[in-house]
Amino acid sequence: MKTAIKLVLIYFVMQILAALLVMPFTMLYSYAVNGTIDDMSAVALAPSMLLGFVGMGAYLWRKGYLKGDKRIWSPVSVAYLGWSIIIGFSTIFLIEFVMSKLSFLPDWMGATFDILQSGWLGIICISVLGPILEEMLFRGAITKVLLHKYSPVKAIIFSALIFGIFHINPAQVVGATLSGVLFAWLYYKTGSLVPGILVHILNNSLSVVLSLYYPDVKYTSDLLGEPAYWICLAVAVVLFVVSCKVMSSYRLPDSNITFKV
Numbered sequence: 001m002k003t004a005i006k007l008v009l010i011y012f013v014m015q016i017l018a019a020l021l022v023m024p025f026t027m028l029y030s031y032a033v034n035g036t037i038d039d040m041s042a043v044a045l046a047p048s049m050l051l052g053f054v055g056m057g058a059y060l061w062r063k064g065y066l067k068g069d070k071r072i073w074s075p076v077s078v079a080y081l082g083w084s085i086i087i088g089f090s091t092i093f094l095i096e097f098v099m100s101k102l103s104f105l106p107d108w109m110g111a112t113f114d115i116l117q118s119g120w121l122g123i124i125c126i127s128v129l130g131p132i133l134e135e136m137l138f139r140g141a142i143t144k145v146l147l148h149k150y151s152p153v154k155a156i157i158f159s160a161l162i163f164g165i166f167h168i169n170p171a172q173v174v175g176a177t178l179s180g181v182l183f184a185w186l187y188y189k190t191g192s193l194v195p196g197i198l199v200h201i202l203n204n205s206l207s208v209v210l211s212l213y214y215p216d217v218k219y220t221s222d223l224l225g226e227p228a229y230w231i232c233l234a235v236a237v238v239l240f241v242v243s244c245k246v247m248s249s250y251r252l253p254d255s256n257i258t259f260k261v
Contacts, residue, residue, distance in 0.1 A: 001149075004142040004162055011056050011137060018051035019044065045115055046122035053125070053133045065141040071191040072140060080250060081198060084186065087243035088199035092206060093220065093236035095178050099171075100219045107171035117211060127208045131200035138163050138180065139187040139196050147188065156184040179203065189250050 022044050060066050075081060116122030142162060146155035163184075164177025183196040214223060221229040 001146070001158065003145045004158070007137060007141055008162065008166055010059060011052075014055040014059070015049065015052035018055060019048040022048040022051055045112070046119055046125055049116075049125050050121065050129065053129050057133055057136060060136055060141055063141075065144065066136055069191070072193055074190070074192040075194045076190050076192050076250075080190070080247065081195060083243050083247050084195040084199055085202065086239055087182070087247065088202045090236040090240035090243065091179065091182050091199075092203050093233065094240060095175050096220055097233055098178065099175050100221060102174060103218070105170040105174070107169065109169040109172070113211070117208060123208055127205040128201055131204050132197055134163075135183065135187075135193045135197045135200055138166075139183055140193050143184045143187050152188055156181060156188060159184040186247075189247065 025047075057066075066072065113126070116126055138159060143155060143159040146158050149155070150158065160177050160180030160183075163180030164173045164175075167173055167176040179200075183200060186195045186199065187193065210217065210223075217223045220232075224232060
């Protein structure tokens with residue numbers, strides 16, 4: 001558990017250092033283009049996030065979390081990835097239903113996401129690069145460490161809780177925790193980051209698309225209306241149960257995973 005917490009703290013340190021490194025350059029850019037250095041967050045946020053991702057990824061690679069195991073980047077199989085998409089869609093729908101009942105939770109990061117989604121680099125960071133880095137950190141490193149110390153059930157739950165708390169924003173914590181259970185389970189079943197990355201990118205990309213094209217719609221129920229929403233919710237439940245049953249039959253080959261703590 002100490003290693004898991006340490007890795008999360010290192011990630012935040014990486015982001016702070018990245019922001020400090022990027023800030024002088026974005027100040028010069030803003031002054032050259034706009035003649036002012038006001039509203040630096042809009043200019044610096046996406047580049048600093050990207051640099052933080054690169055730094056954390058390099059750290060994880062250097063410490064051996066992302067190498068020495070051939071399965072970690074394995075696509076598993078076409079069928080498994082297909083079921084991953086199905087369980088991903090159904091989970092997204094089910095979690096969104098849960099979150100619609102928790103609408104009272106404050107959204108501390110709404111303005112930050114608006115800034116990120118105002119440019120292509122920020123959109124890429126949210127929808128693609130962020131999911132990849134988070135899967136490398138939380139599944140390729142943290143879940144891996146926890147699986148070596150705890151039973152699979154405890155490791156998956158602890159990993160999901162850390163992932164949820166990591167998001168800080170109350171409006172995201174519950175959804176991220178529930179998603180974290182799925183991502184950790186996918187890693188546990190396969191030893192690969194690819195299924196989790198695929199579902200994570202799907203989740204974030206859908207969120208970005210809905211935010212950009214339907215900014216006034218907060219929940220899917222508002223977009224679909226009744227009874228279409230309830231039909232889709234019922235289908236999501238069925239697909240989730242079926243996909244869990246099918247994917248649970250996958251057996252992870254024995255292997256020796258080595259990494260530095």
